[in-house]
Amino acid sequence: MCRGSEVLVVGGGNSAGQAAMFLSEQTRRVFLLLRSGDLQKGMSSYLAQRVESKENIEVLPHTEIRRMLGDQQLEAVEVENTQTGEVRTVATTAVFTFIGAIPRTDWLPAEIETSARGFVLTGPEVAGSPRWSAGRAPFLLETSRAGVFAAGDVRVGSINRVASAVGEGAMAIKFIHEYLAGFLAAGENGEAQW
Ligand SMILES: Cc1cc2nc3c(=O)[nH]c(=O)nc-3n(C[C@H](O)[C@H](O)[C@H](O)COP(=O)(O)OP(=O)(O)OC[C@H]3O[C@@H](n4cnc5c(N)ncnc54)[C@H](O)[C@@H]3O)c2cc1C
Numbered sequence: 802m803c804r805g806s807e808v809l810v811v812g813g814g815n816s817a818g819q820a821a822m823f824l825s826e827q828t829r830r831v832f833l834l835l836r837s838g839d840l841q842k843g844m845s846s847y848l849a850q851r852v853e854s855k856e857n858i859e860v861l862p863h864t865e866i867r868r869m870l871g872d873q874q875l876e877a878v879e880v881e882n883t884q885t886g887e888v889r890t891v892a893t894t895a896v897f898t899f900i901g902a903i904p905r906t907d908w909l910p911a912e913i914e915t916s917a918r919g920f921v922l923t924g925p926e927v928a929g930s931p932r933w934s935a936g937r938a939p940f941l942l943e944t945s946r947a948g949v950f951a952a953g954d955v956r957v958g959s960i961n962r963v964a965s966a967v968g969e970g971a972m973a974i975k976f977i978h979e980y981l982a983g984f985l986a987a988g989e990n991g992e993a994q995w
Pocket residue numbers: 815816817819905952953954955960961962963964966
């Protein structure tokens with residue numbers, strides 16, 4: 802859709818860096834907008850180096866979008882350098898934003914505690930929670946509802962990597978086995994505590 806044109810990528814993390822590299826292969830120029838002044842601050846250094854050495858990627862530090870202009874479709878974006886106050890209009894038909902993910906957890910019942918941003922609390926984070934009612938310490942990936950586990954990006958403090966999400970998934974299975982063994986051993990009278 803934007804082959805041969807100039808595009809904007811917003812964000813300073815690895816997702817934005819990967820997107821900028823990918824888009825630079827097909828487009829004439831990629832403007833990478835950073836709120837901070839340093840690409841290495843939020844991006845792996847190997848990726849930041851690749852971005853910086855790519856001829857058709859222009860990194861715009863301390864820059865935020867102010868207005869998006871166009872009639873039937875996007876035609877230009879007004880950006881401002883927050884340090885100098887300089888406003889610049891970039892002609893573009895496409896903007897890609899990589900400024901953080903919102904977890905789809907609003908359907909979770911209240912007994913499963915989430916952070917203000919909607920990420921699920923697990924393990925030691927729920928040990929002191931008023932929602933934690935079992936008479937034991939929670940397993941590492943257990944939510945505030947005993948017997949319900951969370952793995953991957955949806956957790957507070959996740960490492961946000963494929964390998965860690967897969968590893969946590971495997972760990973959660975192990976904890977579920979332990980949970981079930983304890984639950985069965987607790988018997989009828991101990992169920993409420995377990
Ligand atoms: C652009 C980008 C580049 C990345 N690059 C890398 C990289 O190079 N290396 C790396 O290790 N990591 C990378 N990551 C991070 C990596 O993708 C994640 O950390 C990883 O995918 C997390 O796995 P997950 O299973 O926790 O979540 P996800 O992969 O997000 O999977 C969650 C799944 O749950 C589904 N879902 C959501 N709500 C519901 C519901 N109510 N019912 C049923 N299903 C639901 C979603 O559709 C999705 O399929 C990148 C991420 C992005 C966005």
